[in-house]
Amino acid sequence: MSVSDGLLPIVPYLVSGQDGDFYLQGVRCDSCQQITVGVCNVCPACGERGAMREIRLKNTGKLYNYTIVYRSNPGVRTPFVSAIVDLDGGGTVKGNLASEPENVRFDMPVKLAFEKLKEIDAKGRHYYGYYFTQN
C-alpha cells in the first residue's frame, strides 16, 4: 500500500514514512527506558521531562490479551477480535486481530498489517489504519 493524498491516519501514532511504508510511532524514555506508544514530552511512567526519544515500534509481537466482541456501537460490524498486543522490543497496542475466534490463543505471534479503510468520517475523508494477523 502506498501513501495517497488526502488519506489520514486513524490514530496519531500511525505514521506513513518517507519511503511509503507505515509504522507505529513510539517514544523511549532515556531515564527509565519505558516505551510509550505515540509521542509525548513527559514520561507517564516516571515523570521525567524532555527525555523522550522517538522510535519506530516493531511490526511484530505477541497476543497478550483478547476478547471477542459480539455487540458494539451501532453500525460496527461484529463479531471481531479485540486484541492487546505486546510488540517485540516494547510497547503495547490495541487493534483488531484478523482471525477466526476459535483460532485465537494467548501469546500467539502476530504481525501488523496496514490498510486503507472502507469507513469514512462525517466530512467524507478517507483514512488508513492497521490490524493484526497471525505471524
Place this chain on the structure above:
Amino acid sequence: MSDVYVVGVGMIKFGRFPDRTLENLGAEAALMALDDAGQTIHDMQALYCGNVYEARGMVGQRIMREIGQTGIPVVNCSNACASGATAFREAWMSVKAGVNDTVLAVGVEKMGRGLLVRAGPEDGLSPEGILGSTTNPSLFAHMGMEHSRKYGTTAEQFAKVSVKNHHHSTLNPKAMYQIETPLDVVMNAEMISYPNTKLMCSVNVDGSAAAVLCSEKKAKQLGLMNRAIRIRASALASDPWSYHNLAMSDFNEVTRLAARSAYEQAGVEPDDIDLVELHDCFATAELVHYENLGLCKEGEAGRMIDAGETQLGGRVPVNVSGGLLSKGHPLGATGIANVYEVVAHLRGEAGARQVQNAKLGMTHVVGRGSACAVHILEKA
C-alpha cells in the same frame, strides 16, 4: 482528628423513572437520609453531589431547590462510576478537617438503555471495531480474560458471579430485579463481549442514594451514636502507570492502591471484613476484585466463587444487595448506594439478606479512566 460518622442513609428503589427529573430522584433519597438521621436541611452545612451524565448541570443545586435552598456550599463531583463515592469522600474530608460538622452527600443518575455508546472523536473517525473495542463490556472482558490467561479462570466461574448476585437481589426489595437467574440462563444469554453475556453486564437503571455525615462531637450532642456508623477508612486512587495501561485499561492496580490505603488507615486486615459491596459492573470484574481487595490469595478467585465463599452465609459475602449486576448501576448513585447497603448490615437492619454479626464492611467502586474509591465502615 476525630472520627466521622454516618448518621443517616437513604436510597430509592432502583428502576426506570422516565417521568421524573434527575433532581427529584436525588431529593427523595436526600430527604430519606435526613429523616433517618432525624435532621433537617437547616442542620446541613454543605452538600456534596455525585453525578456523571449531567456533570455540568449543577445537579446538587437543583436538588437543593427540592429540599430547601438554604444557601450552603454545594460541590458537584464527577469521577465516572466513582462519582458518588467521591462525593461521599469529599463530605467525609470536610468533617474530618473540622470545616463542617454535619453534611449531606447525594448520588443520583438517570441512565440510558442498552450499550452505553461513548461519543466518538469530535473530528475524525471512531476507531471502534477497527482498532479493537473500547466499549465498557469489552474493557471488562479484557480484564477477565487477563485473569483467565494467568490462572485459567473459566467462563462458567465468571458466570457464577451473576447467578449469585441475582440470587442476592431476590432478598432486596430496592433492587431492580428479584429474579433467580440460573447458570444456564446466564451462560446462554446473548454474548456481548466474551466471556460476558448480557446477564453478566450491570443493569442500567435510574437511582439515587444519600448519606448524612457528622463529627463525633456532633453525633454525641445529637444523641445519634446508637445507630451511628464509623468511617474507619476513606481511600481514593487514580490509575498508576502500568505496562499495559495505556492500551488496556487497568482496573487492578488502581483498586490495589486504594485498598492498601484503606486497610492501612483502618488498621485492619482483609480477614476482618464481614461483608463487601464491590464494583461488579461486569461479572468478570467482581472475580478479579476478590484478589485486588485481598479477599483471597492471588489466583484463588475462581476457587472462591466455586466454594460459595462470597455468597450470603459464606466466609465473606460480596454484593448481598444484588450488586450492580442485579440491583442496578445508576453510575453517580452507586458509590453511596454501596454505603447504604453496608450501613444497613452494620445496624442489623438488612432484613432477609442480613449478614449475621456484621461489624466491619467495605465498599468499593471503580470509575473508568480511572478512579477507585474504597471505604471501610464499622458499627460504632
